[in-house]
Amino acid sequence: MQSILVIDDEINICTLLSTILGKEGYHVEYSLSGANALKMMKERSFDLVFCDYRLKDKEIDGSMIARKVSEEHPSTSVIIMTGYPDVRIAIQLIKSGISDYVSKPFNAGQLVLLAKKTLMRQQTAAASTPSLPSNFPPAAPAPHPVVKKAPVNTFIYGDSRASKDLHEQIRLIASTDYSVIIMGETGTGKESVAHLIHSQSKRKDKPFIAIDCGCLSRELGSSELFGHEKGAFTGAIAAKTGAFVEANGGTLFLDEIGNLTHDVQTTLLRAIQERLVRAVGSTQEIRVDIRIIVASNEDLQQNVLTGKFREDLYYRLNEFTVNVPPLRERQEDMPLFTQLFKQMVEQELSKTCGDFQEELLEALYRYPWPGNIRELKNVIRRLCLLAGSGEIISCRHLPEEMQEKALAPVAVQEAPFDHNVNLKEASRLAEYNKIISVLQKVRYNKSAAARAMNIDRKTLYNKLQSLNILL
Structure with missing residues (x-):
């Protein structure tokens, strides 16, 4: 049975979490002080710690607890809870070794999902840790969770033209040893693409090591990438193996490469x-034998021109570029993505939800998805969590910030008919006006419009795209 320690100076929070997590089959203990919690962790081990950021102990807060756990219990994950969310504090906590950060007030489902996700990630990382030769020195505990051992990565193949082009590029490049730059907006799945390239390569049975360069400071960058010897700098209490050596024989993935300092570059x-x-x-x-794959949501060529990124490094890495399209350019894939994400979340929550309401599907198709696939996954998670078992999932389950954009009526003007156009263009204009007329009658419900015109939804989407009707 996996064990969880809750640290909070409010007894009601400790009792609430103990009850919620205990019902999920976890062994839960709690402490009302940080000092007592540290004592408890010396006496027995825990798989996960939920800790309040502001404790009443003198000189002990959530940040100190996280550092102590990282140094003394590296296999234990820490999630910080706070009623005073602050982005700067969150970044500091992540660097100190926490697994996640959650703001109060929270609900039961949110905490259970967070605990399951963290413990599953912990088990996956432990199972996939590559063994090193016996003559390698022991690695020092990482100052923050930068290196992510390869998780079980599910990549969903879409049916749109953009998706098929992407998959063809991956297939062509995977069998080579070329260095690859993966470009794409935040949330498009750049790391999943890197995993896919690795899994189809001749190195697939070797390690896949991922580094988030956005977390690498100037001081830590060289240590994380290349390792350090004991005593090399203040705090280097033991030798550490770098990511290049850990990835030997396999693939090293450097995410957000544009954030590296010039010295590290x-x-x-x-x-x-x-x-x-x-x-x-x-x-x-x-000497190492690795394949390098990097990713960025910035324009690296522009960064070269502004002097932010080394030109020679860019050309060394850019043996092939893969562009991951944003979700708004893959609307044909939306039915597939929504259904598969729903199935994944149902399995994760051990529940069966009802179907998506037609109005909700239309809202999802209309929404611009600035956070791309990652945002879509999180919204589907929320929808399935809030909907009761077997209940139809409707628009009322959408986040408030989405409803205004997704449910706003769309004003579409009918194209004027010009009698001087040729027959082909006249046919196109007539088709345009017919589709607009039907859409207005069914309040822009695309499914209903497709049925009214006796065509399938995919055909309607193709028509909307070819006629430049943006909904």
């Missing part, structure tokens, strides 16, 4: 060119 360039790495504080060079 320079060291990275040499390592990629020579395939030799030297740990910080060491005089010994280690």
